[in-house]
Amino acid sequence: MIIGIDIGCTTTKAVAVKEGRVVKTIKTKAFDAVTSATGALGKLMIESDISMSAINSIAITGAGAFKIENNLFGIKTDKVDEITAIGKGGLFLSGKEKLVISNIGTGTSIIEAGKDGIFHIGGTAIGGGTITGLSKELIKATSFDTILRLADKGDLHQVDLLIEDISDSEISFLNKKATASNFGKMLDTASREDIALGIINMVYQVIGMISVFAARSRNLESVLITGNGSNNPIGKKILEEISGIYSIKFEFPLLAEYTTAIGAALK
Ligand SMILES: Nc1ncnc2c1ncn2[C@@H]1O[C@H](COP(=O)(O)OP(=O)(O)OP(=O)(O)O)[C@@H](O)[C@H]1O
Ligand SMILES: [Mg+2]
DSSP, X not given: OEEEEEEOSSOEEEEEEETTXXXXXXXXXXXXXXXXXXXXXXXXXXXXTOOGGGOOEXXXXXXXXXXXXSOBTTBOEEXXXXXXXXXXXXXXXXXXXXXXXXXXXXXXXXXXXETTEEEEEEEESOSHHHHHHHHXXXXXXXXXXXXXXXXXXXXGGGTSEEHHHHOSSOBTTBXXXXXXXXXXXXXXXXXXXXXXXXXXXXXXXXXXXXXXXXXXXXXOSEEEEESGGGGOHHHHHHHHHHHHHHOOEEEOXXXXXXXXXXXXXXX
């Protein structure tokens, strides 16, 4: 059995892979990388009754991986480059031969993966961290569930300048409800709910658009969305709207938030 541990900027994910199958996943959060990695490993072993001797090796990746210098508990521990891990994990979860992956974590990275290799196309520092950071300051909400609950009741007309605000007709292929400027209207009457939706809308519109450009630059028609950002139901809807306009399909695989950890274990 191989254990993959992804120490991300916000959360740590761990998976157990046996004979090419993911047999267990866990998520945890700790203050420092060493506690995250050892805690994740311990939790995984206890929850699924895995003994130390059943583990052949551990593969560590993610932003915090460089802080792990030695083998964990005497088990062979290797470091895997995060971009490679995302690419491998994306290929595994999609079953495709070539694809573009947008990994929405705290920030967002966009990767091309295929037979010819795994390449970092680029990305944006706009990501899940932008949602939590702006929400903390602008709507005084720190729990992700609260942010989603508020956004669910939000009205975008209160914060975003829409095409209908500036034009009597559609502009090119953009319909009247499309955003012309994120937060470009920001009425005095905007509520916390409206602002929460405005934040998520801005983040997913930016990620959606750069994903469209990345896919087009590689002549592909779909993008695999991974990371915890794949599980945001409002974000998903926004990506689906972009999909309708630009004809690029967004795919949301099961285990999306474990892509990086899975890819590390498969390396
Ligand atoms: N329950 C949830 N459902 C969906 N998204 C969530 C949930 N809880 C937190 N998030 C979002 O997920 C983000 C973290 O995602 P993820 O765990 O993939 O990042 P990470 O791997 O720690 O970061 P990075 O890959 O950038 O180093 C948070 O910033 C938050 O916006
Ligand atoms: Mg990550």
